[in-house]
Amino acid sequence: MDEGKFVADFIAKNIENIWNIANSTYGKLNEEIKLKLKTAYSEYLKKTEQKYSKSKSFFIRDRSVDLYSYYIPVGLASNGDRVKLDTPSFSDCLNQSHHFVISGLGGSGKSVLMRHLFLDCIKQNSYVPVLIELRDINAEGIALPKLIDSILDTYGFKLSGEFIERAKKEGHFSFFLDGFDEVDHTQRKQLIKDITAIIRKYNKCPVFISTRPEDTFNGIDELLILNTMPLDKAKAIALVEKLPFDESTKSKFVENLKSGLFEQHSSFLSNPLLLSIMLLTYGENAEIPSKLSIFYNQAYEALFQRHDANKGGYKRNRLTSLDIQDFSRIFSLFSLQTYEKRIFKMPRTDCLKYIEKSKELLKIEFNAEDYLNDLLSAACLLIEDGLEISYSHRSFQEYFVALHILASPPELQEKLVNRYWKNSLSDNVVNLLIEMNSELVERVLIVPKLTDLFEKIGVKNSVGITHTAKYIKIAYDKINIENNSISASWSGFNSNISQLVGFAISLSGIINKIDIKKHKEFIERITSKYGENGEKIEYETKTLTYRSPLLKELFESDSFLSGRYLSSAYQGYKILKNKHSNHTKSIEDLLGI
Known part of the structure; x- marks a missing residue:
């Protein structure tokens, strides 16, 4: 310009x-x-x-x-x-x-x-x-x-x-x-x-x-x-071709994208950041992982051990002599401290302060300045922009926070999971924990919280319309109807119990089969009946009772506001609760003796 x-x-x-x-x-x-x-x-x-x-x-x-x-x-x-x-x-x-x-x-x-x-x-x-x-x-x-x-x-x-x-x-x-x-x-x-x-x-x-x-x-x-919108295949290929990387690797990667790789792994490859990381790890791993946590682990290993693909395979020397595990432990604690304060970008002095604190707590000897330079130049987990330092991407902070939680003692794990689960709408820490150790999240978070929920709404054997009405009032402030769509919102800024209800269904393996045709007819009927010419109409949940016509229709639907959905969550909760009540095993059981 x-x-x-x-x-x-x-x-x-x-x-x-x-x-x-x-x-x-x-x-x-x-x-x-x-x-x-x-x-x-x-x-x-x-x-x-x-x-x-x-x-x-x-x-x-x-x-x-x-x-x-x-x-x-x-x-x-x-x-x-x-x-x-x-x-x-x-x-x-x-x-x-x-x-x-x-x-x-x-x-x-x-x-x-x-x-x-x-x-x-x-x-x-x-x-x-x-x-x-x-x-x-x-x-x-x-x-x-x-x-x-x-x-x-x-x-x-x-x-x-x-x-x-x-x-x-x-x-x-x-x-x-x-x-x-x-x-x-x-x-x-x-x-x-x-x-x-x-x-x-x-x-x-x-x-x-x-x-x-x-x-x-x-x-x-x-x-x-x-x-x-997710990248389509053409945009994904265009992005890869623009990235400054070894041309022969890019060419091979593009050919694989064209011949079915993109469709096979579109959940990863339609995201610009994950697509970029995949190119970085492409030469190291023949397969694209099915889990995001494995993906970030491979990315970290590739970054830690990387050779510069633009400089003839020149290896970036590290100033510290830390091995890959200790380097990760330090960065995990550094990430936890910054995540707690919602810090993603900071002056260099603050960055060194968190590194020094991590060094003190972990009792690992290294030079903080050298470690920071390794983060910036060798491992490339942080970037320096003017007078400030930030994560190369915020998702790396979340991955390393999850790693630290998993490595913590049990009593600290429980406190950290309960401290951060409400962030699960705005970040991936809990989702990564579920991938890496779902039993931990089930035991310390989902089962206790859903025990409280189902006691509060009075479910003992099966879910009825009164239970569903009470749940909707607890989980949401408003039901929104517009443009052939239904959504629900609440005034809080954190995730709420509805997230855990969804987790209970997915983690217990319960499958909610939806009749697509029936669900489409339901959406059209609801928006026609309760909407207003495509404009958004809001219904405050506090005004709804089990006698309300809208709530009755929601209860009988296949939506996330239905009795069927809440019933699936209750069944999932019982499966998880039973699983963890029988969790304690003797050493003989574990060893198959």
Whole structure:
């Protein structure tokens, strides 16, 4: 992007609006004020374009590279595919709404897409884009409006608060709020209030929010929720071809993708991050694992032992002499400490502080500076970006947290699982634990919590409509009906009992067979009967009883709000409870004596 041209184009297109806002702020405009305004816009746009057009990637950590050297468009779609954007642009999005949530799993490309939309916003010349990494709220401890003003000031938009306030009201800005799921749970309630206030007070300003899947935003009517779409085979191949890796390995990998590998492992290979990691491990492992935990273990081993595929097989020497297990133990404890504080990015001094604490607790001798340099340059689990250090991807933090929990003493395992299970909607720690040791999660979490649930709703032998009504009220605040879809939400920011109900069904091996035709007819009937011309209708669960017509229909359905679903969970719970009540075995049983 030509710096001089895009700034000149923006000012030329918006000059009348800028002068109008300035007139109402400063009164009569003179040449000094005009120069100050032009300087502020020019400085801000140049600096932010320079910052967000380049970044480090999973494959390139030692320098920032052009975003579009590895960018592949990630599609967006609403529930029910009413809105579908295969190659989203800023203008495409605004044709649908002015306020968005971009929801997607870890590694699905949300942050890269947000940067693309930010840069595309600059090209469109209609709004001044402001990108906020919401995790900064954790460290800074300041409210979102002040953080926005701080970002504007930091990048050169040094104009009076009155001018900026008037510009916001005139719809002069577009706000890109990246990583809601990375904000500490204790801060989220205030953040939601701040976001809602911005949307309503400055309703002419577009707002984009990225997050892992959350129920939180279902209750904000102004927001259109779009989900990131998995990569199709063509996009997956295009991404692989862009990655800086050994050409012969890439060529072989692409051929295998074309000849059936993609369809066989689409759950992994349709995710940009996991696809990238798979390329890294491709030469080491002939098979793609069926479990995410094994996948990350292979990735760690490949990173720890990796040769640089772009430098003729040059092996990256490590400064520490730690073996692969001790290196992992230290990083696991480091990850637990940062995860506890919801820290994903930190100054180097803080990073060293957590490493030193891990060293002290584990009683392993090494030099903290050397270890940090190994994390950055050899193992590449962290990346350095300016003055701060962050995880190469947040999912590595989650994997190593799960590893630490598994290696902990039993009494500590129970405390940690119960401390973190409510994060399972926004991260993968509990899901990884289930993969690696499902019996631990069943024993210390699922069975005790579901014992409390079924006692509370009064289930003794079988599930009836009154039990289902009570469960729905406990698990959800609202039932939402729109666009031939039914969802349920609750006002909390953490996972709730509904997650554990789902775990009980899946872990016990109970199969819920759904009649697709019948379920489709049910959805159409419910949305026609209780919806309103495609608009979202919310039913507060506290108003529903077992006599309510809507609840009766839900109870008799095949949905996650049905009596059949809750009954399956109860049967699953009994299977798991019985399994663990008979868990204690003598050494003779274990050894087959």
